[in-house]
Amino acid sequence: MSSQALADIKVQVESNEYESGNLDSILSEIAFHLEQLLEQKKTHSIDLRAMPWSPGDEDKLEAYLGQGEIQIELNALGKSLFYETQYSGIWIVTHYNQEDEIIGKLIEITYMPEMVFSQKDDVKDSIERLKQY
Amino acid sequence: MEMFSNANDFLIWVRGDAFNIALFILIIGIFIRVMEIFLLGRKKDFSEPRGTEWGPGLKNIVSRSVVDSGTFKRAPFIVIVGYIWHICFFIVLLFFVPHIELINAMLGLQWPGLPSQLVDAATVIAIVSLIAMLWHRLTHPVLKFLSTYEDYLVWFVTFLPLLTGYIAFHRMIDPYPLALGLHIFSVELLMVVFPFTKLMHAITLFIARWYTGAMMGRKGIES
Amino acid sequence: MMNKKTLFESLQQQGVTRRGFMKYCTALTSLMALPPSMIPIVANALESAKRPSVIWLSFQECTGCAESLLRSHSPTVEGLIFDHISLDYQHTLQAAAGDAAEHAREQAMKEHYGKYLVVVDGSIPLADPGYSTIAGISNLDMLNETVAGAAAVIAVGTCSAYGGLPMADPNPTGAVSVSSLVKDKPVINVPGCPPIPTVITGVLAHYLTFGSIPELDDLGRPKVFYGQSIHDRCYRRPFYDKGLFAETFDDEGAKKGWCLYRLGCKGPMTYNACATLKWNQQTSWPVESGHGCLGCSEPNFWDAGSFYKALSIPDGDYAKAAGYAVATGVALGAAAGFANQKTKSSAVSQHTKVTVDDFDMNKDKK
The missing domain is CATH 3.40.50.700 (NADH:ubiquinone oxidoreductase-like, 20kDa subunit)
Known part of the structure; x- marks a missing residue:
């Protein structure tokens, strides 16, 4: 598939001497919302696709946050990956469509991404189906 | 803005026809003024020269930039603020990269620019010093008495490009093509007014200083 | 349907x-x-x-x-x-x-x-x-x-x-x-x-x-x-502010990813979302690939001058305008100069000498 071939190409950022400063600002934003989560139970999401990134910024952010203890895969209208980073309460969520192309990428600051929980509508539907047995 | 359907139209006009018209008037005006001066000539000096003309003339162009203590004592405000204004103005004019691009395109000359923040600071100082000089003119009784409408016109057309440039750089007017268009247009106003007002001092000062120096040199006087 | x-x-x-x-x-x-x-x-x-x-x-x-x-x-x-x-x-x-x-x-x-x-x-x-x-x-x-x-x-x-x-x-x-x-x-x-x-x-x-x-x-x-300009969201903006510019498409500045203003980038006057949404599944966008913005989402962008001329450079045929201006200026300057000379020489020729007698208050009475 052409999209995957594209992702396979190793893109090297030519300049290493330049720091965009984007990492600083997003990390402090994340830290602020993490405090809010602890103190006021407020969850927050950041749309990573709406960021004016410099080349390589997103990779740097992901490398900095790292992989934590838990990873969840969801299959609904294509794959979705949820994993907690090394920083507890910070999740990275990637949604793919049926063609395995990324259609959404977010940082979620939460104890558990909402979509992981069983959904009420689906539970109702399950009851219906079980009763039909 | 009726003649323009949008800000881009205005910017296109300002960068095109309007600039050509302003440049045309500026050049014609400067030629008329300078040729008038030279063609009028000077009375022939029949006395025996006691020194050379060119060396002292050129030296005088530079040396007159240093203020003599008498002038400073009489008008310290004008000297200090005048210096600050001129230095900051030339920093803004000659070291802002978009301006260098313009000069390079027109004259083929190029030099390194300064970081925008430095130019921005110089702009603010230039704006403040111009306002201070207007305030001084309006509050000093003698200066106020001597001032004509031309003095205020000259102040205004000099002030506008700085103000609009500041606004455009900080993108304080939306959309940006309008902000940039207003800035370039204000410079075009300055270009049109330049040859026919005392703004011409930017050119005639060299002629006047050279002549004074040359005259003194011929008489053998150190200047 | x-x-x-x-x-x-x-x-x-x-x-x-x-x-x-x-x-x-x-x-x-x-x-x-x-x-x-x-x-x-x-x-x-x-x-x-x-x-x-x-x-x-x-x-x-x-x-x-x-x-x-x-x-x-x-x-x-x-x-x-x-x-x-x-x-x-x-x-x-x-x-x-x-x-x-x-x-x-x-x-x-x-x-x-x-x-x-x-x-x-x-x-x-x-x-x-x-x-x-x-x-x-x-x-x-x-x-x-x-x-x-x-x-x-x-x-x-x-x-x-x-x-x-x-x-x-x-x-x-x-x-x-x-x-x-x-x-x-x-x-x-x-x-x-x-x-x-x-x-x-x-x-x-x-x-x-x-x-x-x-x-x-x-x-x-x-x-x-379209709420923000390309320039405002551009990741190369810090270079613009620092005064670091690419001057050709293959110089050191271009390789280091410096600002493309001098190469004619119209980012400052262009309102679009390229800098954030990017193109081809968020792979890249014109400025990231090393070419200045053309301003394609602006009215009359085709008539707004060369894609490779900095935004601060006038777009008309200013060399021609300047040429005509010099010729006209020389002609008018010469005319003005000679007119002034004529005024001066007629002033000289009409000049009459004043003697002490002219100041004698009783001259007329005599």
């Missing part, structure tokens, strides 16, 4: 779970450039949203805008056509041709009168209708006829939004934009040459989700996508 069910119902029928629906809403919210906090609101709206009928008219255009849309991956164009909207007429994409195609347009107009969306790409020639016709109908007639029953018009691409390339000087076909003809319906301009595909779908998705048109700027563009 028209699905009477809501989008949510049709998804449910396809066996899509609530999780799937929420995921769909997440992608859609991102697509509309709305913050993730809007996801529940989008979900709420989509539960009752009906698929709008869309009639797509192509006038004086190059099909680049449709090509751009076809390369929209989130969601895929199939998804867009079958889930989001009911694309009832698009003469490049539809299977039907000739009378059958035109019939589909007429039927959609009749069935959804007052409710359908019209998407237009390309400008409309007014000099002579013969420049561009479809099924023997002039572009102007087809636009007027189709827009009459539309809920709103989306002008996709710079040609339909502002006239674009066909309208560029000397505008041989007398091309005009959609908004200069359509005055009694809301017109959303989605300019760009072509527009970013996700912006096209994002605007359609906004209408689908909220049933309303998004907030527009002075040039009729949705603020959510």
Whole structure:
């Protein structure tokens, strides 16, 4: 598939001497919302696709946050990956469509991404189906 | 803005026809003024020269930039603020990269620019010093008495490009093509007014200083 | 042809779970450039949203805008056509041709009168209708006829939004934009040459989700996508501020990714979302690939001067103007100079000597 071939190409950022400063600002934003989560139970999401990134910024952010203890895969209208980073309460969520192309990428600051929980509508539907047995 | 359907139209006009018209008037005006001066000539000096003309003339162009203590004592405000204004103005004019691009395109000359923040600071100082000089003119009784409408016109057309440039750089007017268009247009106003007002001092000062120096040199006087 | 069910119902029928629906809403919210906090609101709206009928008219255009849309991956164009909207007429994409195609347009107009969306790409020639016709109908007639029953018009691409390339000087076909003809319906301009595909779908998705048109700027563009300039969102902006510029396309500055202002980048005057949404599935965008912005989402960008001239450089033939000015200046200067000399010499010739006698007060009495 052409999209995957594209992702396979190793893109090297030519300049290493330049720091965009984007990492600083997003990390402090994340830290602020993490405090809010602890103190006021407020969850927050950041749309990573709406960021004016410099080349390589997103990779740097992901490398900095790292992989934590838990990873969840969801299959609904294509794959979705949820994993907690090394920083507890910070999740990275990637949604793919049926063609395995990324259609959404977010940082979620939460104890558990909402979509992981069983959904009420689906539970109702399950009851219906079980009763039909 | 009726003649323009949008800000881009205005910017296109300002960068095109309007600039050509302003440049045309500026050049014609400067030629008329300078040729008038030279063609009028000077009375022939029949006395025996006691020194050379060119060396002292050129030296005088530079040396007159240093203020003599008498002038400073009489008008310290004008000297200090005048210096600050001129230095900051030339920093803004000659070291802002978009301006260098313009000069390079027109004259083929190029030099390194300064970081925008430095130019921005110089702009603010230039704006403040111009306002201070207007305030001084309006509050000093003698200066106020001597001032004509031309003095205020000259102040205004000099002030506008700085103000609009500041606004455009900080993108304080939306959309940006309008902000940039207003800035370039204000410079075009300055270009049109330049040859026919005392703004011409930017050119005639060299002629006047050279002549004074040359005259003194011929008489053998150190200047 | 028209699905009477809501989008949510049709998804449910396809066996899509609530999780799937929420995921769909997440992608859609991102697509509309709305913050993730809007996801529940989008979900709420989509539960009752009906698929709008869309009639797509192509006038004086190059099909680049449709090509751009076809390369929209989130969601895929199939998804867009079958889930989001009911694309009832698009003469490049539809299977039907000739009378059958035109019939589909007429039927959609009749069935959804007052409710359908019209998407237009390309400008409309007014000099002579013969420049561009479809099924023997002039572009102007087809636009007027189709827009009459539309809920709103989306002008996709710079040609339909502002006239674009066909309208560029000397505008041989007398091309005009959609908004200069359509005055009694809301017109959303989605300019760009072509527009970013996700912006096209994002605007359609906004209408689908909220049933309303998004907030527009002075040039009729949705603020959510065109609210900020390329320059303001450009990752190379810090170099502009520091005064670090590439001067050729292969110098050290270009290799280090410095600002492209000197190479003619029109980013400062261009309002578009390239810097954040990017192109080709967020792979890159013009400035990231090392070329300055052309300003393609701005009116008259074809007439705004060379793509490779810095924005601060005048665009006219100033060398010619300066040449004429020097010649005229020399002539006028000489004339003024000689006139002054004449005044001076006549003053000298009329000069009379004054003697002490002239000051004798009693001279006259003598």
